[in-house]
Amino acid sequence: MKTKLKTLAALAVLALSGMAQAQSASASAADTDALVAKGRYLAVAGDCAACHTATTPGAQPFAGGYSIESPLGTIYATNITPSKTAGIGSYTEEQFARALRQGVRADGQHLYPAMPYTAYTVVSDEDTHALYTYFMKGVAPVDTAPQQTALPFPFNIRASMAVWNTLFLQDRRFVPDAALSQEVNRGAYLANGPAHCSTCHTARNVLMAEDHAAFLGGGPLGAWYAPNITPDARAGIGSWSDAELLQYLRTGHTEHAQAAGPMAEAVEKSFQHMEPADLKAIVAYLRTVPPVAEARQAQPATAFGKPRDDEATQRGAVGPNERKGLHAGAALFSGYCASCHQANGAGSQNGLYPALFHNTATGHAQPANLVAAILYGVDREVDGHHVLMPRFDQQSQVQPLTDEQIASVSNYVLARYGNLAVEVQPRDVAEARAGGPRPLLARLQPMILPLMVAGVVVVLLLIAFLVMRWRVK
Structure with a gap:
């Protein structure tokens, strides 16, 4: 009897142990x-897929290959799938955190700050752990290595980034401000960390680091211009309502602004998928940022212009054999713009085609976004709806326009519907077509090697001169 009881007790213990293990598992x-779910959300907030997924048909998520046209050369995004041969599958969590922040x-080589680690450095240990878990267990491995980045000398010397990081990387985690609300602190964490707003919306200094004196005050972004998003009433978003920003x-899209270029990509891949409470928190935080004024912006960009219809006066004004007819801004506007934006610039009644007056693209003192929108078009997909404005550069499926034509139609739009103080020159269009203004560091690049060689020669000649003097003595 005792033996049976012992056996039953042992079986009960085993059963309970198995149940505990099953519950634990x-x-x-x-x-x-x-x-994994938390990490997936953070990856969306960080817009990781936008850079690490190529735009070619059939491209695998996070497999890299996306080309980032930086002012210093083309940077190709890496494979960040858990592939052990082509991705980050062999990374420890510590190595992942070091790359991220x-x-x-993992091999000790430095990343270029096109990967916004200068913003991701504020990401908490807890969120870094969630991101690591997601990329290791929630992403399918892809064993294909993308094209390698090969910047011109001396930018190809990755070790130089160690010096750059010493000068400009503030390696610290986010610390909530006790004087601010929980919502504002959440917005500050998201905007300055995962969403890396300052990476685009803050101008750069001569060494391509963010100029924190003009934090979120706007700056060039290739052919586009990332606008001022501080609460300045004239130059920033001070005149926008919270509802408009959300x-x-x-x-x-709002009545007065339309996302295009990199911002359209951010909306499509990131912001539209974020929780409404997080978007509201970002807006609340932006209201607390020190305003940055711009002397050239006399009034809010949305205050410029009014409807105006020149169509009747333009009909028959140019003869059929006039060589310059298709270079006149009015004729170009009538032929390429009025069918969507209406002859009076008021846009379509359903709002799908925006008005050209009271519009940030036409009222801003910096016309880069107007020029870039004509050159490269608008292309974003939100809530399953595809928003498309055709491009008019050499890849246009409608009609390629020359630099002179784009300058002409831009100036017509500015004069009729926008900021009268702004004028576009053909050279401005050529610059945008070539990728945007080149910073000083990029312009100096062809001279860096000759200057280094000249410097070495000067030093050698000086040494030879000193040796000869010493021998004479």
Whole structure:
């Protein structure tokens, strides 16, 4: 009898142990699933897919290959899938955190700040752990290595980034400000960390680091211009309502502004998928940023212009054999713009085609976004709706326009519907067509090697001169 009782007791212990193990495994699996879901959301907030997924048909998520046209040369995004041969599958969590927040790969090589580790450095340990879990367990491995980045000398010397990081990387995690609300602190964390707003919306100094004296005050971004998003009433978003800002982040469209270029990409891949409470928190935070004024912006960009219809006076004004007829801004506007934006510039009644007056693209003192929109068009998909304006550069499926034609139609639009103080020159269009203004560092690049050689020669000659003097003495 005692033997049977012992046997039954042992079986009960084994059963209870098995149940405990099963419950533990189930709890562990649930924890992992929750971490993967959290990491997936953070990756969306960080817009990781936009850079690390190529735009070619059939491109695999996070497999790299996307080309980033930086002022210093083309940078190709790396494979960040858990592939052990082509991706980050062999990274430890510590190595992943170092790459994310200090810009150093597992092999010790430095990343270029096109990967916004200068912003991601504020990401908490907890969120970094969730991101690591997601990329290791929630992303399919892709064993294909993308094209390697090969910048021109001396930018190809990655070790130089160690000096750059010493000068400009503030390697610290986010610390909430006790004087601010929980919502504003959440917005500050998202905007300055995962969403890396300052990476685009803050101008750069001569060494291509962010100029924190003009934080979020706007700056060139290739052919586009990332506008001032501080609460300055004239140059920034001070005249925008919270509802307008929220709508813009979620859809890329308001009555007065339309997301294009890199911002359209951010809306499509990131902001539209974020929680409304997080978007609201970002807006709340932006209201607290020190305003940055711009002397050239006399009034808000949305205050310029009014409807005006020149169509009747233009009909028959140019003869059929006039060589310059298709270079006149009015004729170009009538032929290429009025069919969508209406002859009076008021846009379509349903708002799909925006008005050209009271518009940030035509009222801003910096006309780069107007020129870039004509050159490269507008292309974004939000909530399953595809918003498309055709491009008019050499890849146009409608009609390529010359630099002179784009300058002409831009100036017509500015004069009729926008900022009268702004004028576009053909050289401005040529610059935008070539990728935008080149910073000083990029312009100096062809001279760096000759200057270095000249410097070495001067030093050698000086040494030879000193040796000869010493021998004479």
